[in-house]
């Protein structure tokens with residue numbers, strides 16, 4: 488079923504719910520850790536053969552229905568003029584502190600700044616039988632790292648910039664949006680079959696500030712993706728993920744994506760009712776459930792699948808939901824046993840395959 492994931496993104500009928508796992512390529516897999524003993528993280532990102540191999544690892548081991556390019560949202564930073572290190576958490580060498588710092592920031596063309604990314608995409612398209620997701624960081628999330636310099640709990644530096652010098656904040660967000668737009672559009676031109684924005688930190692904003700500082704810039708990126716996707720049959724599905732969006736559901740339809748990622752803090756059925764049937768959803772199992780026993784994983788998978796059918800605009804309680812891509816609500820935890828990730832994939836497969844397909848006899852009988 489090579490295009491199951493793409494069909495679910497477009498809200499077309501599916502035989503079962505497709506599943507992939509955020510951060511599936513990475514530290515939860517022993518084969519990734521083995522490779523990392525010989526190569527540092529940025530070398531893995533910058534070497535197409537290594538990035539390709541790491542992208543394939545979870546496809547082989549877990550049997551997921553989509554691959555996500557191995558890279559990082561902070562990979563464009565050095566060519567913007569900002570050094571970054573991973574230990575493994577990211578550390579920005581010189582966080583932006585002034586108007587002059589922001590003005591000095593470059594918005595590079597991805598073909599010159601990160602050609603290795605597009606090379607990895609081209610290599611992968613020759614190897615893969617499932618769709619390849621290209622990705623980039625949301626402009627607001629990128630701006631947050633540039634100003635905060637690393638992990639933060641209060642977001643005091645970025646919010647201080649937003650509220651005390653909005654003009655500089657907007658200039659920074661524009662540079663980030665231009666960089667990200669080029670990165671994602673070029674991945675699509677190189678062959679990525681879906682385009683995802685990770686706007687991890689956008690959920691720390693109030694609804695009003697989300698609409699001012701995150702939404703318009705994400706929209707701009709997706710507009711560039713639409714243009715780049717012209718050559719693909721049916722266009723390239725756009726996916727927007729931000730953490731803690733329960734308070735932002737009213738705005739998510741305007742972000743310019745046809746799929747929105749949701750975390751586990753929101754009930755999937757309730758979220759779908761609020762979002763409306765025209766949006767597909769991706770999510771939203773708590774990643775920590777994979778630290779529990781297989782029996783618990785199966786039960787919680789059933790709950791997510793049930794929620795996904797509420798308000799999906801489809802044919803009611805039987806069969807896979809329309810417009811649902813199963814995923815975790817955030818990245819897989821590094822300590823997750825790979826066999827539990829595998830159990831998740833198998834549970835989604837078994838439980839979402841209807842005895843009768845969505846356009847099978849049951850659905851037809853109910854039509855006038």
Ligand code: CP3
Nearest residue numbers: 509510511512513528556557558559560575576685687818
């Ligand atoms: O499998 C995949 O999802 C593809 C690869 C991928 C990575 N980072 C690899 C990585 C993706 C999609 C990302 C996205 C990313 N990076 C986000 C958004 C998604 C999210 O989880 O919220 C963010 C906020 C980052 C920034 C970042 N990079 C962090 C917070 C870290 C810390 C370590 C970690 O694993 O969370 C990184 C480093 C990083 N990115 C690693 C990997 C595999 C670990 C580095 C190592 O191997 O030492």
